[in-house]
Amino acid sequence: MSSTNGTLLSVRNLSMFYPMRAGFLQGHRGEVRAVDDVSFDIQAGETLGLVGESGCGKTTTGRCILRVVAPTAGELWYHPREGESVDLARLDTGGLLPWRQEIRMIFQDPFASLNPRLPVLEIVGECLKVNRGLRGSALEERVAELLGMVGLRPEYMRRYPHAFSGGERQRIGIARALALNPRLVVADEAVSALDVSVRSQTLNLLQDLQNEMQLTYLFISHDLSVIRYVCNRVAVMYVGKLVELADTRSLFLTPQHPYTEALLSSVPKPDPRVRSQRIVLEGDVPDPSQPPSGCHFHPRCRYAVDRCAEETPPLRETADGHHVACHLADEIELVGIHG
């Protein structure tokens, strides 16, 4: 994997609250704290994984970075190749235009994210027409080149999405995301809808493209085995909060947050001889509109003490590059994947 050289994006105290409205007058009935005071950096050239269960805010974090939504609070400092850093959170639609070409997205569902009425040439070429003014044979050449890069035959550019299988459609989506030579690609559950054999092809493709184009990925997924395979560093989210951030190896081998430990133990191991001792968490993920007091994980945590219900633990660095938000991180011994 390519080396890291500097920070590409610094997320600072990012929050995204969705108001809940109800009744005839649409009165304010509280808010859903989808992302709550989250800070992290994305290094140029790395793959940062964002994991967590449904409703933990990982997708909303990605959508804030892409500025699909305007965050409630916080800063998103993007560091361009040349010139001053910009705070994406403060820019309006016009101000965002140049940066939209450098931060692109790969979507989850290859069936819903491609317009069925457009041929591949239009799907992949649209952003080239708009942003680069390419037309005619120049456009076709570039699209052919992109299709070649993702392992599709350039002759297929006149076909419509229905003529492709799920894995091929995902490659079309990848070609579209890469058309403008982006620096940062947000991949939200990019391989979750694919079958195992196609999934491994797609993961290998994403890694090859990263090396060729010096891409940086924010890889959002709920699947820890995929995260372990593609990411350099991993951030774990729980009910809108970042609970742990570390390089992949130390997160998987020596987790420091009890939630990460439970998450790792829940992944079924593909070997019948090591039927694992799962840590089965009681109950469900709490409602992000009424999160528990203190540490949001304390009602399900088997190590919780009184303090956990009262004080919210800050994210702090416990070892080199290993950040965790747990009061007890120094006191408890947690088990990683080899336990």
Add this chain to the structure above:
Amino acid sequence: MPVERQPPSSEDLLLEIRDLHVHFPLDEGTVKAVAGVDFDVYRNRTLCVVGESGCGKSVSAQSILQLVDRPGHIVQGQIRFHRHDADGSVTVTDLASLRSSGRAMRAIRGRHIGMVFQEPNTSLSPIHTVGNQISEVIRLHLGVDEDTARRQGIEMLERVGIARPAQNYDAYTFELSGGMRQRVMIAMALVCSPALLIADEPTTALDVTTQAQIMSLLQELQADFGMGVMLITHDLGVVAEMADDVVVMYLGQVAEYGDVDRIFHAPAHPYTKALLRSIPNLDFDQDIRLDSIRGMVPDPFHRPAGCPFGPRCDEVIEGRCEAENPPAFSLGEGGSVRCLHYEEVALS
């Protein structure tokens, strides 16, 4: 440490599927979704059916209960269900010969064979309460009155780990979380104590922590009720955790069948080997690059001649694999594989 498992005994046989073929005649041509499938399910054992989308695993399960969507229908084969009565007698019914909406099939479906579907969101009715949907099953099959049905329903909800079962019995399904809805589905499938539970991707739509809860629940309930479980999944991790026996399907056929330990540690079919190599492992000791299977599952209208896996296989025998679709060769201990490489193993 290897888990001790007893080989299945023929007295515990619940379901025998023999040479099952299910076809979908469509305008573009006939899709042979299931093209000659054989396997058995035993009491107290879990059979996992694994394969990629379009391999026919769900259609095989649906055909057991005669729930295949039209225009699909069973064109050939037998599905022999062994009903074990309390007095020890065994009645064998061929489910493939029953009419889908006939009295005999309806008496079995939901009573002796329960089914849990993949999407709890779409398989539960949003306009009926949880209680309505559970008591319907109980009253239909066990013929008890409403109060008894309510009591049994609440007991079952409690059994599957639903908090405040009495209140949630009167809740609508949209008021519950995904994991809770899947528990309601399991409660509905188990409330008549079926001999066989068919679960089609029961945890695919759920998060890993909820998946762990549901898998533990299924294991507990199997230990209590002694039912046979047929679990359909594409997740090899789930298979390794849950299965006693494994059926690997490819393009409507059983590529390999065998004990879970042998499938994972001595896979025979090139497809099984390739599948196992292509899963990202949590282990850090192995190589960082994933192996993948060349190409993709062929289009169902253009099945390859010869072995269905031939065009993607790394171990093709020139001149034979393109021409012959191999039969199932025995590997001993009940295992079998459809691959010409094992022809001689089977003969010797």
